[in-house]
Amino acid sequence: MISKCMSLVQMGPPDPILGVTEAFKRDTNPKKMNLGVGAYRDDQGKPFVLSCVRKAEAQIAAKKLDKEYLPIGGLAEFSKACSQLALGPDNEVLKSGRSITIQTISGTGSLRVGANFVSRFHNASRDVYLPKPSWGNHTPIFRDAGMQLKAYSYYDPKTCGFDFKGALHDISKIPEKSVIVLHACAHNPTGVDPRPEQWKEMAALIKKRNLLVFFDMAYQGFASGDIDRDAWAVRDFIEQGHNILLSQSFAKNMGLYGERVGGFTVVCKDVEEAKRVESQLKILIRPIYSNPPMNGARIASTILNTPELYKEWLVEVKDMADRIITMREMFVSNLKKEGSTHNWQHVTEQIGMFCFTGLKPEQVERLIKEFSIYMTKDGRISVAGVTSANVGYLAHAIHAVTK
């Protein structure tokens, strides 16, 4: 009976990124490198738990708190600090109370709640415009929520940089009231971000087209090392009058990956609208998971709300960003030392955890087979997987397949 139904369930395609890690694990080459991993590694190639996180955990443990359910919208102190981090504590939006921020299951959970909300309440349009390319999971998130996916030009493979003209051109044609997803900083997977003056033009054009802006900010602090600088685009758009949707993640910038800490914000017209939106977000969330997990939110909240821990966090997130930037520089100088004549400027111009090397699938294939260097087929590497010990080998291998 039920077997008949289940027999129609097909084996799903294997996850592309997981496949990289699986193959990496099987490889016995001592020089192997896993550059698929989307998680920060220290200079020994090890996972890194921030010291401010350990301290926050100790503080929390000492309080012997109970484990009662959080409210549907999550830990209030967390949500408040989360929105302040993104918008800046003096933001007019926060002062007027015209936004609602709820705790979510990291960035993915935030995007999905947003997608579901848009699907249910944004009746003016079913279309969500993603940059080309975008994070792979954006597509199923919006699609499973009932939205239609479209794209606007973003990455220019010729320059390995931002296709500003192409983006403006495409955006100028987006039908009014469509949803447009913007990566706030450290674009995933390309690492290519617009410059401030480019953001300004985009903001003006998007306003003209009357689009609903949905910012995905998964790397605040992690991109440049400066939390205000990384949030600049979000804040500028709000100043320009865009009432945005915003997803935040603390997976990378606080290293809280598996604790699943994130926030979803809706900037509204006024307090009254924010209250209506909040009530509907709760109605939407209750039948998905009832209320969010407490542990990570308590850690993040403790860090954001305890001055010494907050300071320490800013230093640690800057260190992570700096190490990434250093690896980019070492990578390029090693390539030059190897004798590569290609232009690798984009490696140091791109920002954040990922780098679109510009390598072709055949070259990626060779890197895997001949050098045990693993990355996704699109030539994306996680710079977090590069260390001062293996950057030379990486440069050597890449030179070998591109000379």
Place this chain on the structure above:
Amino acid sequence: YNLLELISFLSFFFFFLLACYFLCFRFFLSSWWTEVQMGPPDPILGVTEAFKRDTNSKKMNLGVGAYRDDNGKPYVLSCVRKAEALIASKMLDKEYLPIGGLGDFNKACAELALGPDSEVLKSKRSITVQTISGTGSLRIGANFLSRFHTVARDVYLPKPSWGNHTPIFRDAGMQLKAYRYYDPATCGFDFTGALDDVSKIPEHSVIMLHACAHNPTGVDPRPEQWKELSAVIKKRKLLVFFDMAYQGFASGDIDRDAWAVRYFLEQGHNVLLSQSFAKNMGLYGERVGGFTVVCADAEEAKRVESQLKILIRPIYSNPPMNGARIASTILSTPELRSTWLEEVKGMADRIIKMREMLVTNLKKEGSTHNWQHVIDQIGMFCFTGLKPEQVERLTKEFSVYMTKDGRISVAGVTSGNVGYLAHAIHQVTK
């Protein structure tokens, strides 16, 4: 003079238009959510809100769906604290769990429900994924059914059922229907009505069963009744979805509480199963649960697993680690598991004792009503049989808070307040 007037008028008019334009433009731009209505307030939350505002020192909150100790305080299990200390000392990292969650947790979770000697587990013909407690598990199941159980859209819930079941299945795209379950005349199980309704359910429909400690009534079928239900359900070829949120918490015995689930499996039902560790391990806010699909064979289980992952990834990518580590540590560390079994029995026993004390006190008060159902019902909740007007009086005159359907959380009763509760209930029912 007239020309000047005209010019100033025109300039004013021009700027007026400009101002209107910008105002309207900003207004227009700023109003994405004008059509969003204020949602209805949560009924249970409303009870707690009113309770908090009440200044009566004798007030009782019997709406709360969380265990309280005999001092009315939230209770963190000692095995949980020990597990936390063990985990902290390991200085583990915080890397992402797999999409399906912590492998050790999933294994222990399935074993707890099915029993370690389960043929299903031995043949590896089931898949268990870690979920965001019971709600997350039910929703994953609902989404999975919606996507793959294309032969039927209908989900049959017992009448009544947990309030959140309805929006869970509805938002997942299923249709809700019901079968008789609770008999208000007896405050017990409407066995005849249930069999009658179940026998008429169209083939291949999904039927939701509460494994133990039915929420909100506390009314569970007896084993021989479960056997008959199983036979009718099999005959109707229904897809069984068990919701087990109270294993161990109902009778105090984890095997006894899982009996119906295991019996159905023995009878050949390939069930869907949601488990929660919110109550039985007191892990409420850590959000620990499991979702299991029992399949025809290992190959089918692999296919189902791959599709569950594809479904989960765009909802939350991977589940929260902390609670799963705690639960896994408890289930797989012999001393902690023993402690846990004692503590969960302790919680269940306290609830059972409060039920008995409530009835004893009601008799002492002089009540002539039959309160047997209070003792016959099981788990955290008790359907008192009180009518809305009586509930209203309890709230207004005695500051005793419960939901309008007369449901009380026995967890909110203590030896310190059971006398007051009995007195109040007698007053509104004599």
